[in-house]
Amino acid sequence: MPKKLLEVQGLETLFKTREGVIHAVNGVSFAMEEGETLGIVGESGCGKSVTMLSMLRLIPSPPGEIGAGEALFHGDDLLKMTDEEIRHVRGAQISMIFQDPMTSFNPVLTIGLQVAEPLEIHQGMSRKQAMKRVVELLELVGIPNAKERVKDYPHQFSGGMRQRAMIAMALSCNPGILIADEPTTALDVTIQAQIIELVKRLRDELGMAIIWITHDLGIIAGLAKRVFVMYGGYFIEGAPVKELYRNPQHPYTIGLLGSLPRLDESQRRRLASIDGQPPVLFERPASCPFAPRCKSAIERCWKENPTLETVAPDHRTACWVDVNTGRARQ
Amino acid sequence: MTANDVLLRVENLVKYFPITQGIIIQRQIGAVHAVDGISFDIRKGETLGLVGESGCGKSTTGRTILQLYRPTSGSVIFGDVDLVKLKGEELRKMRRYMQMIFQDPYASLNPRMTVGEIVGEPLIIHHMASGKEVQERVENLLELVGLNAAFSNRYPHEFSGGQRQRIGVARALALQPNLIICDEPISALDVSIQAQVVNLLEDLQKQFGLTYLFIAHDLSMVRHICDRVAVMYLGIIVELTNQKELYNNPLHPYTQALLSAVPIPDPVVEEQRRRIILEGDVPSPVNPPSGCRFRTRCPLAYSYCAEAQPDWREVQPGHFVACHRVSDTGILDKKEVM
Secondary structure, three states, X not given: OOOEEEEEEEEEEEEEEOOEXXXXXXXXXXXXXXXXXXXXXXXXXXXXXXXHHXXXXXXXXXXXXXXXXXXXXXXXXXXXXXXXXXXXXXXXXXXXXXXXXXXXXXXXXXXXXXXXXXXXXXXXXXXXXXXXXXXXXXXXXXXXXXXXHOOOOHHHOOHHXXXXXXXXHHHOOOOOEEEEEOOOOOOOHHHHHHHHHHHHHHHHHHOOEXXXXXXXXXXXXXXXXXXXXXXXXXXXXXXXXXXXXXXOOOHHHHHHHHHOOOOOOOOOOOOOOOOOOOOOOOOOOOOOOOHHHOOOOOHHHHHOOOOOEEEEOOEEEOOOEXXXXXXXXX | XXXXXXXXXXXXXXXXXXXXXXXXXXXXXXXXXXXXXXXXXXXXXXXXEEXXXXXXXXXXXXXXXXXXXXXXEEEEEEOOEEHHHOOHHHHHHHHOOEEEEOOOOOOOOOOOOOHHHHHXXXXXXXXXXXXXXXXXXXXXXXXHOOOOHHHHHOOHHHOOHHHHHHHHHHHHHOOOOOEEEEEOOXXXXXXXXXXXXXXXXXXXXXXXXXXXXXXXXXXXXXXXXXXXXXXXXXXEEEEEEEXXXXXXXXXXXXXXXXXXXXXXXXXXXXXXXXXXXXXXXXOOOOOOOOOOOOOOOOOOOOHHHHOOOOOOEEEEOOEEEOOOOEOOOOOEOOOOOO
16 A cells, blocks of 8 residues: 555635635545645636645635644644744645746746745755756756756746746655646647646656646546546545546536537537536535536435545545436435 | 628738837837738638637637728628728628627626626617617527526626626627627636537527637637637638548648647547647747748648748648648648658
8 A cells, every 4th residue: 555645634724804704625635645646626716726725834814714624744734834844845845836827937037046946945055056957957847948048037938938947946856746736727738738748757757746736627637547526615526537537426527527528529419518606605505515506406415515425446426416326325 | 602601701811910119209110910811701600610829810810800900901801891991880880790709708898887788788889779679678688698687787797707708698699790709708717607608609509590700729619619610820720621521630730739739538538649749839920930830840841841831722622721741632741851
């Protein structure tokens, strides 16, 4: 049995705003092993980014607040660490790349200086040593003419190149986990394919674990080993990737897969849309968060929020209804 | 196909945006070659897709067709009228027949107007209705796009993204146009909402016999909704054919790479796919490459590609392509040339 690298238990995050308390993450639990690639899928506002930011304690507080839970990394609880301790984890052992590579770089510092920063801070390198390593890193992520390009500013890089530089920075200290928060959403498909290919290559070479957050079920299909689907701040389904796509058990997952047109589909069919709107998170629902949009909802769904239950080996879903029979689950 | 089937004909359309220097006396020092000589037809009742990556000129094409940008040269023939030659009142009268749905449902609705005012405004401007009639028409339109008619005195901020896009659709439909240009109408929406809006557009097309120019970067959605598809790269159309042919027999190396880059939501299929990964980025449209514009990233480019721009040819019935490596009978020569 491989060692657990990360174990998150019952994580809850709230934002106390003037309009009320937003329950962004409502008791999320998952575990991952070393070198594993985990996909987290969900629509905007479902809490997928907040889950990761909470784990790394990057939630602005106030208004944000971690209500409960623990996040064990190599057995140490990230949520109980002092500020000093967590700083040694962030960027060194767990690093993160973000959606928008334009706003996540400082526009007035050169790319070289910014990629060098974690090396100087975490590995105590001198500026000169760090810069040498930066050139190697930029070459590793496929930036041509890296020796010259380290002196460039972020605006001189294209979107795809900035995302490559960001990956170089994230990998500079050989992290155990790389968290990728929709890193290809702002990019064109041909550039997206380049970046995904790059991440796959680096994963195989360096052996880090990856948590890939996205709303695109297509990207995850070719990348992750296990997938979790989030909705309204809850994990509602989790399974190995092939099992999830072949045998989805939650009506929301089924709806999402049905609403996607497929490139390899020659017959035209009407897209199965999910009616209604994503939930507002001002209160923790007593019912299933998906019930208002669910076609198979039964009475129990309105009274009680389902918990994640195992329905097949390593396949868990939070739904009172057995979608195969349309009747209540025993 | 007879000439009667054609609703709109675009011929050699060119749009350059000048780049100027100087504060008081502005000199033109260059131009962005946003659209650089494209020709195509849109047939009555069809959905023509226009796909390409950001900055390839697909939105500029849409706006230039509607004369929201005046073209640098070329013509846009709607029915038997050349829109490029029209001005002022004459042009405004033609606008009735062509409407647009925009990408960003947050920016394309005036936040200070109620939904009723937004949807009703085109009716008043074009004298299609007045007084009480406007309100009736607005309510009908809102119901048509799946919104509650009682919402007409609410403001755009009270609606979600998907609902706002429905308001945009209602506004476009108000004048009963023949042609609607949809400029990435779903790319700002969540996945589960995208399908709602696409289904709505399809239903409306069936009901009113609308013609769509559907601009998008999402190839799977384009395959789903369009009858014919044109692929743009850096200001020119590189390939145009019906949707089946484009996906089953893509000829241009760019189309092939674009198709292979789109992920398919099925792990079993993904495992077996071979990707064509293009090197580098799209070059700047200020100074596009000589000859074929795709040659800098093309895995099959050879020296001649830098010398001459490939002709726009019909290699099989209805299948147009601009590539030196495609033969006159529609076969791509895949031999690598050093």
